[in-house]
Amino acid sequence: KAQEMDLSYRSTISIYKTILEQFNPALENLVYLGNNYLRAFHALSKAAEIYFKAIEKIGEQALQSSTSHKLGEILMQMSDTQRLLTSDLEVVAQTFHVDLLQHMEKNTKMDVQFISVSKQYELEYRRRATNLDKCMAELWRMERARDKNVREMKENVMRLRSEMQAFVSESQREAELEEKRRYRFLAEKHQILYNTLLQFYSRARGMIQTKAPQWKEQLEASRNPSNSHAQGLLAGSHSQGYPSGRLTPTHLEMVRTAVPNPPPPPVAASSHQSGLVTSAGSGSKVSAGGLAGMCGAGHVFPSELTSILFCGGLLRRMTYTDVGVCPRPFLS
Amino acid sequence: KAQEMDLSYRSTISIYKTILEQFNPALENLVYLGNNYLRAFHALSKAAEIYFKAIEKIGEQALQSSTSHKLGEILMQMSDTQRLLTSDLEVVAQTFHVDLLQHMEKNTKMDVQFISVSKQYELEYRRRATNLDKCMAELWRMERARDKNVREMKENVMRLRSEMQAFVSESQREAELEEKRRYRFLAEKHQILYNTLLQFYSRARGMIQTKAPQWKEQLEASRNPSNSHAQGLLAGSHSQGYPSGRLTPTHLEMVRTAVPNPPPPPVAASSHQSGLVTSAGSGSKVSAGGLAGMCGAGHVFPSELTSILFCGGLLRRMTYTDVGVCPRPFLS
Incomplete structure (x- = not known):
């Protein structure tokens, strides 16, 4: 005890x-x-x-x-x-x-x-x-x-x-x-x-x-740009000049969304080029070439190169042709 | 245009x-x-x-x-x-x-x-x-x-x-x-x-x-201490000496839980004191007093004061009597 x-x-x-x-x-x-x-x-x-x-x-x-x-x-x-x-x-x-x-x-x-x-x-x-x-x-x-x-x-x-x-x-x-x-x-x-x-x-x-x-x-x-202001503008008075089947924003968006890494530049560039040819029409392109001298400033006419660069806006160029060098920012 | x-x-x-x-x-x-x-x-x-x-x-x-x-x-x-x-x-x-x-x-x-x-x-x-x-x-x-x-x-x-x-x-x-x-x-x-x-x-x-x-x-x-080991101990061989109606842990817990600020010290102390008196029995307390001289160390017998201090464990004292001066920690 x-x-x-x-x-x-x-x-x-x-x-x-x-x-x-x-x-x-x-x-x-x-x-x-x-x-x-x-x-x-x-x-x-x-x-x-x-x-x-x-x-x-x-x-x-x-x-x-x-x-x-x-x-x-x-x-x-x-x-x-x-x-x-x-x-x-x-x-x-x-x-x-x-x-x-x-x-x-x-x-x-x-x-x-x-x-x-x-x-x-x-x-x-x-x-x-x-x-x-x-x-x-x-x-x-x-x-x-x-x-x-x-x-x-x-x-x-x-x-x-x-x-x-x-x-x-x-x-x-x-x-x-x-x-x-x-x-x-x-x-x-x-x-x-x-x-x-x-x-x-x-x-x-x-x-x-x-x-x-x-x-x-x-x-x-x-x-979906069909709701957006931009599409509204494009569908309005400024949409002429680009074949709609080729360059509608919807198509563009689809390409951007579906193909984060677009096909190699040469193909994309040439398809773009042909887009321009269709757009301006081969006839008018020839006549523009013919008039180059008459305007006294042939070098300021869109060359095929700059046409590719600027066709469909400045930035698309980067998306398609320069993508290998500079990947496109803000793609998601 | x-x-x-x-x-x-x-x-x-x-x-x-x-x-x-x-x-x-x-x-x-x-x-x-x-x-x-x-x-x-x-x-x-x-x-x-x-x-x-x-x-x-x-x-x-x-x-x-x-x-x-x-x-x-x-x-x-x-x-x-x-x-x-x-x-x-x-x-x-x-x-x-x-x-x-x-x-x-x-x-x-x-x-x-x-x-x-x-x-x-x-x-x-x-x-x-x-x-x-x-x-x-x-x-x-x-x-x-x-x-x-x-x-x-x-x-x-x-x-x-x-x-x-x-x-x-x-x-x-x-x-x-x-x-x-x-x-x-x-x-x-x-x-x-x-x-x-x-x-x-x-x-x-x-x-x-x-x-x-x-x-x-x-x-x-x-x-709820009824499940706890401590209660098990208390219910065992060591529980004698304290009237269970007065000082069971359950009662204690209830007081602590229900009264965060206990009643003023004098009342609490005296109730404690009476608890001790009941516990030891007034008769034995008197006889202990009578024997004080015979043991040659009367001062070491529990005085009423120290009885209050130690009755029911050291710490309870603080809960009841010192609470005005030193509030009790870990009360919740």
């Missing part, structure tokens, strides 16, 4: 030691790491804000353009959505700061008294043990002297022993509860963090789930 | 100017900001990893304790969940890096050729305009001279004008498409980012939704 009490005593002291020498420093460290975490979070938040502010500005620019207006709206919406997400995430950070870090910090500061608690327990245990020993020695002396108070002393020793046992086991239970309370505190606080995160993830998911299909649809619509 | 052509020309030049002087620098800036964003993200990721590594270590410590074992498991699971979330979030960062920033950077570099495209368009426009002017002057001269080739020249001028109109409007359309392609590129890339985020949020939400109720349940169970 004395051995059991000793085990309880050692276990209690060891729990106090763990709390003092491991848990509390670990918690202090956690507060420090948590503040780093928070700082990193705010830095990210700031970086996200600046990044999406830049997206927003580009979106505003696109709003100025008649043909890219819709894309400007999408970019603005994307920036807005990110702003909402970031401010929602700030709530998580706030929870982390106020409900976790500040509580943790307060508790580590309050827990300095634990040193004295542990010391007091040790002292009280020794005091009781000494007292019990003394009374037992006294009892032994009284028994030898056949003292009339021996019965009372026996009761006294039994009471002291039972009280000490209760004290030791109750103290152990208390120490265990204290330890458990600390771990539970940590787990419960992080449970709160996870709940806040869950709310954030749910809201964020809902937000993007609403927006994403709209964006996808609008972006796909913007790929 | 010449006015219309001039408008088209100005619009085309203005679009090229916008792409060159606004869009491309904005995109370059966006790549820079995006890299900052990514750096901040990785810093956060690292901070989260370190923080939850520390939680994990505390959890491992709790696993060593028989009474806090379950809480250790919860803390470990919380750390594991965070690790999964972080590695999932790394996928989002990877998408951002590979699918957005790298593409954007590549495109800004490829887009330096745009200066020459814009210049070439200007030159070609002027060349065509000059050529048309020359031929019109020549036609006027021929008409005055009643030249036999006047009809051929008229056709030539008409062809040149129609070609120039087509060139101008097609170039404008091309410029608009280029502009649109750039904005769409940006929007589509961020659409991809949002899709990746959506996947992350959905997974994260699902993950926490599975875990959170389990944690909540287990944490609530850990509040």
